[in-house]
Amino acid sequence: MRDSLRQLLLSRWTKLVLFLLCLSPVGYVFWRAHQSNLTANPVEFVQHFTGDWTLRFLLITLSVTPLRKLLNLPDLIRFRRMCGLFAFFYVCLHLLTYLWPDQNFDFAGMWKDVSKRPFITVGFLGFILLIPLALTSTKGWIRRLGGKRWQALHRLIYLSAAAGVIHYIWLVKADLRSPLRYAFVLLVLLGYRIVASITSRTRAAAGVIPATKIEVSES
Numbered sequence: 001m002r003d004s005l006r007q008l009l010l011s012r013w014t015k016l017v018l019f020l021l022c023l024s025p026v027g028y029v030f031w032r033a034h035q036s037n038l039t040a041n042p043v044e045f046v047q048h049f050t051g052d053w054t055l056r057f058l059l060i061t062l063s064v065t066p067l068r069k070l071l072n073l074p075d076l077i078r079f080r081r082m083c084g085l086f087a088f089f090y091v092c093l094h095l096l097t098y099l100w101p102d103q104n105f106d107f108a109g110m111w112k113d114v115s116k117r118p119f120i121t122v123g124f125l126g127f128i129l130l131i132p133l134a135l136t137s138t139k140g141w142i143r144r145l146g147g148k149r150w151q152a153l154h155r156l157i158y159l160s161a162a163a164g165v166i167h168y169i170w171l172v173k174a175d176l177r178s179p180l181r182y183a184f185v186l187l188v189l190l191g192y193r194i195v196a197s198i199t200s201r202t203r204a205a206a207g208v209i210p211a212t213k214i215e216v217s218e219s
């Protein structure tokens with residue numbers, strides 16, 4: 001059972017299926033557009049839809065490490081980079097729906113908005129933080145930076161996800177349930193990392209296990 005699960009995770013087909021699944025929200029929007037069913041306000045619909053998927057992919061990316069440890073499935077690491085890059089892809093679409101139909105590519109107006117409206121400022125910060133992560137996501141960059149520095153840089157994903165959650169909380173006018181659900185998941189994932197890091201340091205100090213191995217590779 002465990003071996004076949006491992007084989008499934010290592011299969012190229014699984015990666016392809018996952019890739020298509022990650023792309024399916026875009027397909028869904030095109031399908032709704034084709035049916036002329038993008039609600040009375042299509043721009044708002046796409047803006048909210050891509051914002052939601054950005055946040056979901058950030059949280060899915062952050063769930064990979066806890067899941068592989070808790071389920072004892074180290075091969076899940078193969079999918080982390082793809083999920084992270086999809087978070088970046090969706091935030092680019094999200095930004096585009098703001099820049100194009102919303103601001104008409106008026107960059108001066110956009111900067112005014114970024115500096116004036118706190119929820120846009122913090123959303124923009126979340127986007128900026130993801131740029132170095134997307135740029136250094138390749139094996140070449142892991143080699144160039146070294147595992148420790150690469151891992152430290154990629155912790156920025158927590159700040160980006162936190163910025164995304166704050167952005168959502170600040171833009172919602174009445175019903176806070178949805179952003180608070182994301183905030184809760186993020187806190188659980190952060191809490192897991194903090195507890196795991198304290199436990200491994202304590203055990204390493206006691207000589208029970210070697211200090212935490214740095215895991216950045218996909219293979």
Ligand code: HEM
Binds near residue numbers: 044052098123171
């Ligand atoms: C990590 C980065 C970001 C994340 C995770 C994110 C996430 C979200 C989410 C979840 C929503 C609400 C979706 C819903 O109501 O269902 C949203 C709305 C929105 N976001 Fe973002 N966002 C990010 C970056 C940005 C950036 C860079 C901009 C523009 C500069 C932006 C502009 C907006 C706007 C204008 C809305 C709609 C606000 C409204 O309808 O009142 N976001 N975003």
